[in-house]
Amino acid sequence: MNEIPTNFNNFDIIGDIHGHSNDLKKLLGALGYKLKGNYYHHPERKVLFLGDYIDRGVNVVEVLEIVKNMVDNGQAIALMGNHEYNAICYNTLTEDGTYLREHSKKNFNQHAITMAAFMQKPNLYKMYVEWFKTLPLFYENDTFRAIHACWDQDSVTYLKTRFPNHCLNSAVLEEASTTGTALYEALEIILKGKELDLPNNQSFIDKDGIIRHSFRVKWWEKPQLPPTLHSISASVIKHQANDAIDIQHLNFYPPTDKPVFFGHYWMKVQTGGQPQILTPNTCCLDYSVAKNGHLVCYRYSGEQQLDSASINYIKEYN
Numbered sequence: 001m002n003e004i005p006t007n008f009n010n011f012d013i014i015g016d017i018h019g020h021s022n023d024l025k026k027l028l029g030a031l032g033y034k035l036k037g038n039y040y041h042h043p044e045r046k047v048l049f050l051g052d053y054i055d056r057g058v059n060v061v062e063v064l065e066i067v068k069n070m071v072d073n074g075q076a077i078a079l080m081g082n083h084e085y086n087a088i089c090y091n092t093l094t095e096d097g098t099y100l101r102e103h104s105k106k107n108f109n110q111h112a113i114t115m116a117a118f119m120q121k122p123n124l125y126k127m128y129v130e131w132f133k134t135l136p137l138f139y140e141n142d143t144f145r146a147i148h149a150c151w152d153q154d155s156v157t158y159l160k161t162r163f164p165n166h167c168l169n170s171a172v173l174e175e176a177s178t179t180g181t182a183l184y185e186a187l188e189i190i191l192k193g194k195e196l197d198l199p200n201n202q203s204f205i206d207k208d209g210i211i212r213h214s215f216r217v218k219w220w221e222k223p224q225l226p227p228t229l230h231s232i233s234a235s236v237i238k239h240q241a242n243d244a245i246d247i248q249h250l251n252f253y254p255p256t257d258k259p260v261f262f263g264h265y266w267m268k269v270q271t272g273g274q275p276q277i278l279t280p281n282t283c284c285l286d287y288s289v290a291k292n293g294h295l296v297c298y299r300y301s302g303e304q305q306l307d308s309a310s311i312n313y314i315k316e317y318n
Helices: 021-030 060-072 082-090 105-117 122-132 153-162 170-176 182-192
Strands: 011-014 034-036 039-041 046-049 076-078 138-140 145-147 195-197 214-216 260-262 282-284 294-300 311-313
Touching: 021 060, 021 294, 021 311, 039 060, 060 076, 060 105, 060 122, 082 105, 082 122, 082 182, 138 153, 153 182, 170 182
Parallel strands: 011 046, 046 076, 145 260, 260 282
Antiparallel strands: 011 294, 034 039, 138 145, 195 214, 294 311
């Protein structure tokens, strides 16, 4: 594997792909990447993928082939997303013969499209599940940071003490899947984001039809006081009272820290608009490609003040 120097900054940072290989190929082409043998190459730039390559879209195998070939040839860094982590746990048995991720109807349905894509290629599926274990949990150099869901400094610092190479290893998977351990909590935050329970036993139905009693926190920007459910939630929660929320124990991303890029949050482009940075030093690049949205990229070149004009996407996807 060819390593990318840590002082390299000309990255095209791409959000959640979820099996949409045609969108990925269109975006790479629009950014100036060309096939060189079996991988996409740019003479001056590299790609940083933010995770969630699998599930939801049907072209999972081709997406993984594109991403892995670029990584193997030194043209990309691919981070782990929560869907890759879930796939690892879904396929890992404990000593008592149960799976780290329960084979429930909900979990089966989430992973079913990926398993169907590999139905005739079981050995290839096993190879990719093992490859997922080699994906770094986050990336950081002197200029910027990247992570799948949430850059929480306490969690990242702890994970650095556990994994000097920033990658999981098989020996800790059972600990990582055990509720209440420090490792479980850190991985939950960086791969799935910070969550809070809804006040007064409220609940809502999410985009997948699942009843939720907690909500994702908008960790990238400290809200104005007093903080309320609607001002702190990372997504719109309909039909809920706009109750006050206690945020004293929450850490928000400092506005003076280096830029951070992430995916995971199913952002939407407003009619007639285009993707926008969230704050001058935070940018989400998940724009719901698996829900009739867009595959989005930030063309980064070392700047400390991010600019929405550097966000690229193909408007004619759907």
